Amino acid sequence: MTDVTxxxxxxxxxxxxxxxxxDRQQEWYMPDREERFRVMLDMVEAFAGPTPRVLDLxxxxxxxxxxxxxxxxxxxxxxxxxxxxxxxxxxGTFADDERVTFVxxxxxxxxxxxxxxxxxxxxxxxxxALHWLHAEPLTxxxxxxxxxxxxxxxxxxxxxxxxxxxxxxxxxxxxxxxARMDRAKEAGAVDWADWWDLAAKDPALAGPTARRFEIYGExxxxxxxxxxxxxxxxxxxxxxxxxAVWSSPSDAMVLxxx
Numbered sequence: 001m002t003d004v005t006x007x008x009x010x011x012x013x014x015x016x017x018x019x020x021x022x023d024r025q026q027e028w029y030m031p032d033r034e035e036r037f038r039v040m041l042d043m044v045e046a047f048a049g050p051t052p053r054v055l056d057l058x059x060x061x062x063x064x065x066x067x068x069x070x071x072x073x074x075x076x077x078x079x080x081x082x083x084x085x086x087x088x089x090x091x092g093t094f095a096d097d098e099r100v101t102f103v104x105x106x107x108x109x110x111x112x113x114x115x116x117x118x119x120x121x122x123x124x125x126x127x128x129a130l131h132w133l134h135a136e137p138l139t140x141x142x143x144x145x146x147x148x149x150x151x152x153x154x155x156x157x158x159x160x161x162x163x164x165x166x167x168x169x170x171x172x173x174x175x176x177x178x179a180r181m182d183r184a185k186e187a188g189a190v191d192w193a194d195w196w197d198l199a200a201k202d203p204a205l206a207g208p209t210a211r212r213f214e215i216y217g218e219x220x221x222x223x224x225x226x227x228x229x230x231x232x233x234x235x236x237x238x239x240x241x242x243x244a245v246w247s248s249p250s251d252a253m254v255l256x257x258x
Contacts, residue, residue, distance in 0.1 A: 008122060013204040015092030022061045022089065025195045029182055030128065032248050033252050037064065039246040040125060041071045045257055047154045048122035049197035050074050055121040055148065058107060058129030059177040062090035065100055068125075075099065082106045084198055084208035091116040091205075108137050113144055120150045128251075132222045149258040151172060155239065158246065159252035161226040173249040192219075230254045 027033050044052055051074035056065045059079030068075050080103045081087050087102055094100040105112040116206060124145055130138055149155055162170065190198070196213075199205045231242040231254055239256035246253040 012204060015089055018089045019061050019093045023063060025190050028181060028189045028191060036246055036253055037067050038157050040158060042153060044123045052122040055124040057091060057124055057126035057156045060086040062093055063187045064125050064127060069099060079106050083212045085205055085212045088205060089210045107141055121148055124149055124155045130157055131160050133225050135223045135225060142233050142237040151258055153258050154178060156253055161227045161252040162224045163226050199204060227252045227254060
């Protein structure tokens with residue numbers, strides 16, 4: 001596998017190498033990341049069959065789209081994000097794939113859905129992204145998502161969802177997870193800051209990376225409400241059913257049915 005530092009030094013951009021390096025960086029924080037994707041796609045197939053039209057919400061590099069098309073080759077995907085660097089990687093990775101479209105939009109803009117190529121989707125999927133939003137704009141976003149999902153379609157959000165009623169469980173899990181992360185870091189794992197430093201050195205990503213930090217800063221300061229909060233907010237937004245379909249000691253995935 002080509003390393004991103006090699007492609008940067010050679011003056012070329014291997015988009016698949018950047019895609020893979022993003023996955024490895026994210027797995028440093030979430031070693032069970034692939035398991036949540038597997039369950040997510042199980043539910044897409046259960047509700048929408050083998051050829052779903054999917055909206056990959058806050059798509060980043062297109063990690064969900066990548067796994068969707070591997071699992072369900074007849075699917076189509078629309079990825080939407082605001083991050084110019086991650087979208088550059090996504091567009092580079094899927095440049096020759098007619099099943100995939102990417103849209104630049106700000107999910108906090110009340111009119112963002114107007115930029116989408118379709119009015120209805122079988123599934124809207126997102127992972128480890130909406131914790132960048134505070135509760136009020138997230139509630140507003142859920143209200144805008146409900147009309148995009150067809151009757152019987154689904155929305156899924158896999159993210160950090162903290163149960164504040166279990167502080168000792170939370171503290172023990174966090175201590176163990178961070179101890180493991182520290183050991184992996186000592187063994188050479190690339191964290192968030194290191195990864196962005198590498199991106200800034202790639203000629204094709206230097207400009208987009210600078211722009212993304214102008215937009216976001218180092219990291220947004222959002223909220224991580226509980227599973228029950230998400231489920232209730234989705235029902236209030238217009239979904240008929242909502243509950244967790246996967247969880248780990250720190251994260252969960254809520255599925256809502258229109």
